[in-house]
Amino acid sequence: MTKKHISFQLNGRPVDALVEPRELLVHVIREQLGLTGTHIGCETSHCGACTIDLNGDSVKACTVLAMQADGGDVMTVEGLADNGALHPLQEAFMQEHGLQCGFCTPGMLIRAYRFLKKNPNPSDEEIRTGMSGNLCRCTGYQNIIKAVKAAAEKMQSA
Amino acid sequence: MSTSTEKLEREEKLEGIGCSRKRKEDPRFIQGKGNYVDDVKLPGTLFADIVRSPYAHARIKSINKDKALAVPGVHAVLTAADLKPLNLHWMPTLAGDVQAVLADEKVHFQYQEVAVVIADNRYIAADAVDLVEVEYEALPVLVDPHKAMDADAPILREDIKEKADDGKGAHKHPNHIFTWEVGDDEATTQAFNAADVVVTEKMYYPRVHPSPLETCGCVASFDKVKSHLTLYITSQAPHIVRTVVSLLSGIPESKVRVISPDIGGGFGNKVGVYPGYVTAIVASIVLGRPVKWIEDRMEHLSTTAWARDYHMTGALAADKEGRIKALRVNVLADHGAFNSHAQPTKWPAGLFSICTGSYDIPVAHAKVEGVYTNKAPGGVAYRCSFRVTEAVYVIERMMDILAQKLGIDKAEIRRRNFVKPEQFPYHTALGWELDSGDYPKALQKVLEAVDYDGLRREQQEKRARGELMGIGLVTFTEIVGAGPSKACDILGVGMFESAEIRVHPTGSVVARMGTLSTGQGHQTTYAQIIATELGLPSEDIQIEEGDTDTAPYGLGTYGSRSTPVGGAATAMAARKIRDKAARIAAHLLEVSADDLDWEVDRFKVKGVPGQEKTMKEVAWAAYNNVPDGMEMGLEATNYYDPPNFTYPFGAYLCVIDIDKCTGEAKVRRFYALDDCGTRINPMIIEGQIHGGLTEGFAVAMGQQMPFDEQGNLLGNTFMDYFIPTFVETPFWETDYTVTPSPHHPLGAKGVAESPHVGSIPCFTSAIVDAFSHLGVTHMDMPHNAYRVWRKIHELGLDKHE
Ligand code: FES
Numbered sequence: 001m002t003k004k005h006i007s008f009q010l011n012g013r014p015v016d017a018l019v020e021p022r023e024l025l026v027h028v029i030r031e032q033l034g035l036t037g038t039h040i041g042c043e044t045s046h047c048g049a050c051t052i053d054l055n056g057d058s059v060k061a062c063t064v065l066a067m068q069a070d071g072g073d074v075m076t077v078e079g080l081a082d083n084g085a086l087h088p089l090q091e092a093f094m095q096e097h098g099l100q101c102g103f104c105t106p107g108m109l110i111r112a113y114r115f116l117k118k119n120p121n122p123s124d125e126e127i128r129t130g131m132s133g134n135l136c137r138c139t140g141y142q143n144i145i146k147a148v149k150a151a152a153e154k155m156q157s158a
Numbered sequence: 159m160s161t162s163t164e165k166l167e168r169e170e171k172l173e174g175i176g177c178s179r180k181r182k183e184d185p186r187f188i189q190g191k192g193n194y195v196d197d198v199k200l201p202g203t204l205f206a207d208i209v210r211s212p213y214a215h216a217r218i219k220s221i222n223k224d225k226a227l228a229v230p231g232v233h234a235v236l237t238a239a240d241l242k243p244l245n246l247h248w249m250p251t252l253a254g255d256v257q258a259v260l261a262d263e264k265v266h267f268q269y270q271e272v273a274v275v276i277a278d279n280r281y282i283a284a285d286a287v288d289l290v291e292v293e294y295e296a297l298p299v300l301v302d303p304h305k306a307m308d309a310d311a312p313i314l315r316e317d318i319k320e321k322a323d324d325g326k327g328a329h330k331h332p333n334h335i336f337t338w339e340v341g342d343d344e345a346t347t348q349a350f351n352a353a354d355v356v357v358t359e360k361m362y363y364p365r366v367h368p369s370p371l372e373t374c375g376c377v378a379s380f381d382k383v384k385s386h387l388t389l390y391i392t393s394q395a396p397h398i399v400r401t402v403v404s405l406l407s408g409i410p411e412s413k414v415r416v417i418s419p420d421i422g423g424g425f426g427n428k429v430g431v432y433p434g435y436v437t438a439i440v441a442s443i444v445l446g447r448p449v450k451w452i453e454d455r456m457e458h459l460s461t462t463a464w465a466r467d468y469h470m471t472g473a474l475a476a477d478k479e480g481r482i483k484a485l486r487v488n489v490l491a492d493h494g495a496f497n498s499h500a501q502p503t504k505w506p507a508g509l510f511s512i513c514t515g516s517y518d519i520p521v522a523h524a525k526v527e528g529v530y531t532n533k534a535p536g537g538v539a540y541r542c543s544f545r546v547t548e549a550v551y552v553i554e555r556m557m558d559i560l561a562q563k564l565g566i567d568k569a570e571i572r573r574r575n576f577v578k579p580e581q582f583p584y585h586t587a588l589g590w591e592l593d594s595g596d597y598p599k600a601l602q603k604v605l606e607a608v609d610y611d612g613l614r615r616e617q618q619e620k621r622a623r624g625e626l627m628g629i630g631l632v633t634f635t636e637i638v639g640a641g642p643s644k645a646c647d648i649l650g651v652g653m654f655e656s657a658e659i660r661v662h663p664t665g666s667v668v669a670r671m672g673t674l675s676t677g678q679g680h681q682t683t684y685a686q687i688i689a690t691e692l693g694l695p696s697e698d699i700q701i702e703e704g705d706t707d708t709a710p711y712g713l714g715t716y717g718s719r720s721t722p723v724g725g726a727a728t729a730m731a732a733r734k735i736r737d738k739a740a741r742i743a744a745h746l747l748e749v750s751a752d753d754l755d756w757e758v759d760r761f762k763v764k765g766v767p768g769q770e771k772t773m774k775e776v777a778w779a780a781y782n783n784v785p786d787g788m789e790m791g792l793e794a795t796n797y798y799d800p801p802n803f804t805y806p807f808g809a810y811l812c813v814i815d816i817d818k819c820t821g822e823a824k825v826r827r828f829y830a831l832d833d834c835g836t837r838i839n840p841m842i843i844e845g846q847i848h849g850g851l852t853e854g855f856a857v858a859m860g861q862q863m864p865f866d867e868q869g870n871l872l873g874n875t876f877m878d879y880f881i882p883t884f885v886e887t888p889f890w891e892t893d894y895t896v897t898p899s900p901h902h903p904l905g906a907k908g909v910a911e912s913p914h915v916g917s918i919p920c921f922t923s924a925i926v927d928a929f930s931h932l933g934v935t936h937m938d939m940p941h942n943a944y945r946v947w948r949k950i951h952e953l954g955l956d957k958h959e
């Protein structure tokens with residue numbers, strides 16, 4: 001299959017890749033570009049483990065073609081911390097015990113990141129709805145909600 | 159500053175037992191730096207993908223690989239015929255049966271592994287899978303386990319049909335796997351005959367799937383030059399995997415290294431050995447390159463181990479006051495096409511005989527009969543200890559039903575039958591020794607916290623208005639921490655656990671265990687145990703698990719065994735170190751070890767203030783100044799074989815409101831009180847409980863794996879299979895009491911499974927309670943809106959007056 005050349009911003013840095021038109025973005029990020037923080041849990045856009053930020057929206061990278069990212073701006077969990085300083089969401093997940101096995105965590109964090117940009121001061125109910133595209137089998141969500149709230153408060157007061 | 163404040167401060171600095179210490183594993187996970195199996199990248203890796211059967215029962219007439227092999231980038235296509243010369247086309251299961259690695263002449267369930275394709279990448283492998291041509295001849299399908307032993311039932315297992323007896327008793331029928339009985343049948347019958355009241359109920363515990371967020375997978379890498387195999391695998395039990403791989407392949411264990419990297423959840427699903435693993439290993443040996451196999455979600459739900467599928471009949475005999483005289487349970491267990499449930503080998507129904515629950519029941523009898531059907535093999539402990547979930551379900555349901563029959567409140571009937579605090583250790587009618595408990599206290603605390611009487615009054619009012627509100631109540635007892643090796647083994651290996659602790663000269667520690675964390679935070683909690691035992695800060699204690707080359711042999715993490723067994727091994731190993739340290743300290747202080755007191759982090763000479771040596775100082779001395787005749791160094795290993803199981807318990811209450819138009823059941827309140835003995839890290843315990851309750855909610859309210867009459871699995875994606883999201887999941891309230899286990903070195907009992915085991919019957923109890931005034935005694939799970947609505951409709955409650 002002929003490969004196409006794509007370029008996009010990944011966590012603030014330009015990257016290039018040669019991809020087959022059918023290749024999924026999640027595979028290109030994980031396997032070609034070597035960032036394995038973005039996980040695969042279902043490949044059918046149900047679980048959200050593969051959530052990334054693409055051009056200012058949360059998207060599930062398992063159902064996006066790599067070609068669709070051409071020229072775009074992508075952020076993954078690896079781009080959350082700023083020069084080694086953890087993002088308030090990362091801090092809050094740790095403080096509030098918002099993770100167990102950690103498999104859903106990158107997707108949760110990157111979804112919460114976009115969610116809080118759109119709704120900086122959410123209620124519990126709004127967090128439940130806003131995050132409902134991301135599944136977790138371990139935590140029962142309660143501490144994730146706490147973590148998102150705590151991060152929101154911290155970001156507001158900053 | 160008083161001495162006691164100073165002492166408390168030293169204690170706090172250790173972050174030992176009882177501290178809600180933040181997790182050591184989090185920094186890597188929140189930065190995307192976990193290392194899960196699919197993240198393992200070895201140079202030259204090939205990808206495996208599996209050709210699966212569309213039929214539930216069929217003969218394979220031919221397999222044509224030509225077109226698949228012609229695809230550029232395809233390296234091999236393997237079938238049973240290729241594995242046969244290596245004698246790897248079948249493999250032993252943990253339950254003493256065999257399972258086809260790749261279908262040998264016949265397929266026994268839909269999605270069974272028929273061939274494996276090895277290619278340069280996953281895309282090419284998937285393309286080639288579609289090009290493998292398999293010709294099938296469909297055979298009659300056996301779906302209903304009740305028909306498994308009919309005279310005209312299709313015989314599934316032609317490979318073993320000649321075996322009349324495989325050591326598990328005589329086979330009544332070629333589809334019969336085992337009959338397991340426990341208790342006193344005759345005395346039970348007599349008690350039933352003599353009883354004032356008898357209640358009986360049939361209930362089905364549906365087939366469900368643990369479905370951790372990460373599916374199963376492995377990377378097998380065989381080094382031809384060194385004849386050495388490295389296997390990265392999603393396994394809750396890496397040491398057992400190594401033994402099985404070694405037995406199967408003939409490669410000595412010393413040349414097999416199994417590494418369980420970070421695991422994205424297990425919940426019982428990642429205990430067994432699956433065909434995908436074996437084919438990846440074979441392919442790596444044959445091709446001399448690393449081979450990665452990662453299943454997709456559909457394969458995961460369709461073929462790797464599911465749980466439950468118990469058709470149960472419970473019966474209680476009681477007097478007029480509701481005091482139980484006898485219990486009888488009969489079970490028909492659907493094991494699928496191969497008996498590959500993961501239970502201790504001697505226990506074909508696991509620890510199901512804990513079905514006498516928290517109650518003082520004089521006689522009991524339980525019988526479980528296992529049969530083959532044309533469904534995927536399994537029957538694992540989905541976040542529970544070996545069939546305990548089923549056992550707790552049946553007894554808790556029967557308690558409600560007895561209460562209803564006698565018109566006694568369900569809290570009261572439990573109170574009347576509890577094993578009393580003074581009766582411990584209590585010997586159950588089915589052979590267990592309950593170690594400790596205070597059931598009335600737990601129940602009372604919950605009833606008061608939720609204002610039970612107030613809830614009952616509210617329910618009365620609602621019923622008068624025609625509204626549906628249900629109150630569920632459960633007082634469960636679990637049996638975990640398998641187990642005493644005289645009672646439990648897996649493939650002949652006793653179910654001990656191990657820990658190896660090394661204290662370095664500067665007082666930092668590396669410790670390795672045979673268990674494996676799949677999200678429970680062992681790196682955090684084991685360090686806390688060692689911190690308290692040795693008086694060295696948690697922060698300086700490094701925990702390692704999951705690499706069979708470095709960790710001592712252990713049976714793994716499932717059945718809530720890490721704290722009861724692994725935690726005990728850790729404490730015992732640490733105590734060996736402290737004993738040696740005491741002798742070194744005595745030597746340094748020129749006194750006898752008997753003259754020393756241990757206090758938090760130091761040895762003090764009795765009655766001589768200021769004469770003391772800290773553990774840190776002793777650690778240094780252990781490497782340069784030990785008493786004559788003593789070996790240098792400060793390390794110890796312990797293999798802990800527990801004297802008994804542990805018996806965590808709890809009291810759960812659930813309030814549900816049901817919409818009469820839609821059948822939607824909303825959990826208004828869920829209050830969970832757990833008693834897991836000594837609490838090592840309350841934050842982690844609470845997290846485990848939230849997770850377990852959510853998985854319990856999933857099972858009770860929506861999970862099931864339905865089959866049509868052709869054996870087609872009707873729900874094997876996240877579209878159909880219920881995984882609760884943020885939106886459906888209720889808010890959880892948690893509480894606790896502490897009744898330490900008398901035989902565990904720390905008094906700890908294990909906790910992660912209690913909320914799953916205990917909550918499931920509690921949801922059913924609440925749902926049924928909403929209809930109990932209308933004579934409904936039981937409703938089978940899952941309690942999804944459609945099924946609840948059907949009950950509403952059947953009772954005519956949706957008619958408008
Ligand atoms: S892997 Fe993309 S949503 Fe599940």
Ligand code: FES
Pocket residue numbers: 098099100101102103104105135136137138139371422423677
């Ligand atoms: S922490 Fe395991 S899936 Fe969320």
